[in-house]
Amino acid sequence: MLSYRTNKPRIIVTTGDPAGIGPEIISGAIAKDEIASLGLFIVVGGKKIFESVLPSRVQKNISFHTLQEALTLGDFRDGMIHMVDPEVSPGDITFGKPSAEASRFALACLEASVKLIKALPADVPKAIVTAPVNKGGIASISPGFKGHTEYFQEAFASEMITMALVGRHLSVIPVTRHIPICSVARALNEEVVFKAIKQVAEYRRVISGMDEPVIGVCGLNPHCGENGKIGDEEIKIIKPAIDRALKIYSKIKGPIPADTVFYQAMKKEINIVIAMYHDQGLAPFKMVDFDSGVNMTLGLGCVRTSPDHGTAYDIAGKGIASSRSMEEAIKLAADRAHAG
């Protein structure tokens, strides 16, 4: 029987697109002692990718493994950063240049991270942190790929996942995501809104880090529709959904007009905001948490976080990308790894 010597959370970090800023922001983050000490790191990306970006003083703390070795290792040594090579070679990657090879490698890293997570015992605290991928690039070699969230949802056979944006000022969950504004109203019904609130209520501790956060649910229309004068979704859909959810958890308020709820959230009267659509939640969120914002996926069986930015090909490999958002993603993953 394998023994697990440390109760530190296992943080599986995926490189993302190896031609993007992933490798350097991961290196920048784990080079900091206050980050490296947060967990036992297993970085999925491999020797070849990281050799060029790892600061020399960090290199001595790295141990390299093949995926097969990592899967049979049972435990990882505390105090080391474990670097795992996926089963696909990165080939010749040039920073800043998207390529099919880079996308194939990024996808292999995701596959490897899922295998690693599944190989860990259920009671070991664990989380996945993903660096950005080129969605279009992966979709062109693996049709149907929509993004990390959907990939993991399928890989972990999750019935329903919730995407939360967690920052220093706000925590926001959009009920609908990447759909046109003209489709938002008809994408909402009582069941959809209820399920979203229910899942947020269930994961409230993971999202907020608090036992009893106050959840504020946005209305859809200006001024919450002014009693049906400017749209009736608040009356027909959102209020009934909140009433049902209140039977599960009592600290849910709403519907609250979007131009009020974020002000209340800034004053900490509301701790988690559920928005009805993408920009309703993300415009306020990114305004105040652009640099510290972390994307968190819930419902996978383990927490997954990611920095809230893209591959940034234009600056990749130049050593100028800030690792701050990656550090925030790692901190949040480590803090919530026990919560699952």
Place this chain on the structure above:
Amino acid sequence: MLSYRTNKPRIIVTTGDPAGIGPEIISGAIAKDEIASLGLFIVVGGKKIFESVLPSRVQKNISFHTLQEALTLGDFRDGMIHMVDPEVSPGDITFGKPSAEASRFALACLEASVKLIKALPADVPKAIVTAPVNKGGIASISPGFKGHTEYFQEAFASEMITMALVGRHLSVIPVTRHIPICSVARALNEEVVFKAIKQVAEYRRVISGMDEPVIGVCGLNPHCGENGKIGDEEIKIIKPAIDRALKIYSKIKGPIPADTVFYQAMKKEINIVIAMYHDQGLAPFKMVDFDSGVNMTLGLGCVRTSPDHGTAYDIAGKGIASSRSMEEAIKLAADRAHAG
């Protein structure tokens, strides 16, 4: 010929609903020397309403007039607050109690303010500051009343007006206002968006206080539609409208995703944000400028500002309402009164 002895801006302040917090926030604001010194104040609301709320040390600086006196006065004495009685008696007003009498009086104050503004020579700097009214209450005695903005638009025969929200952090103009989310997309067309941008460009100095502010125009859909994948209004409507407006004024950027433009605005890379709909602009605005936010109407021939809150019947007459938002409205009105 009448002579106008001071070039200080004439600030016409309307009481709003006399049973709301209007009288006390006006009194609180003009009791402060730094506010009273900003212009020559003509408060339309009358003796009976203000007697109970004016601090005694201010009372000696007040001169009371009937509307007829005020209209024939020609000039007002500098250093005094001029209080004008509209032609309708306030009757028995009880603070905190909406009534037809109160609404009739509030409407009479608006009518009087229009007469006063029209009686002032064109070259005298002037502005209107309005305290909140009970829209429903006025509509029930004057059918068709929708709010200050529409009232003044008709009274001044303005072809097109723009509502701007001006705060310490942000200046935001929504292209569409109080309509349901399901109607937003079809309310937009190139002409509507172009006219909104054009008017903002023309009034850019009044809105921003800067000569050459950068105007940022929001997209409608998440991520600006990702090249048509999540809605095509950016391609078909917003971009063509911006291109036309760029011929009038060059510092217009967009379409910019809503989850980026407000972050840029907070960093002062964008000085004025044009939002496509109410919550897209107002949720971020009120989050950071709830207390200092001022509503500004442009296109009337003179600037009109108002605090960004309602009648607050629940606290009216108790002396606990904060006059801060009214002070901000007066400051902005005084500062932009020369700009028209």
